[in-house]
Amino acid sequence: MKTLSFTVGLLLLLAASYCTAMPHGVNEIAPVRCCFKFYTGGIRQAEIINIIKTHSSCREKGFVVSTTKGNEICVSLNLKWAQRAFNQQQADEV
Structure with missing residues (x-):
C-alpha cells in the first residue's frame, strides 16, 4: 500500500x-506579435511612439504601430508612410 x-x-x-x-x-x-486585420488609413508621424515589424513566422507581414494614445495598430508593409516611419526610427537608433 x-x-x-x-x-x-x-x-x-x-x-x-x-x-x-x-x-x-x-x-x-x-510569435511575439502577429496582425490579422490591417488599418488602411494614415497615422501622423507625431502620433507614432514606436513601430516594429511583425514576427517573421507570422502569416501576414506588417508593422505594429504604437501611438501616443496608447493604441497598437497593425498596418501593411506596403504603406509608404509606415515604411518611412520605420526607416526613420531605425536611423534614429543608430
Whole structure:
C-alpha cells in the first residue's frame, strides 16, 4: 500500500511539474506579435511612439504601430508612410 501511494504521489508530482513547464516552452516558440486585420488609413508621424515589424513566422507581414494614445495598430508593409516611419526610427537608433 505504501508503494502504491508513493508511486501515485510521484506521478502526480511529475505531472504537475510537466504542466507548469509547458506554457513557458510554448510561449518561447510562439510569435511575439502577429496582425490579422490591417488599418488602411494614415497615422501622423507625431502620433507614432514606436513601430516594429511583425514576427517573421507570422502569416501576414506588417508593422505594429504604437501611438501616443496608447493604441497598437497593425498596418501593411506596403504603406509608404509606415515604411518611412520605420526607416526613420531605425536611423534614429543608430
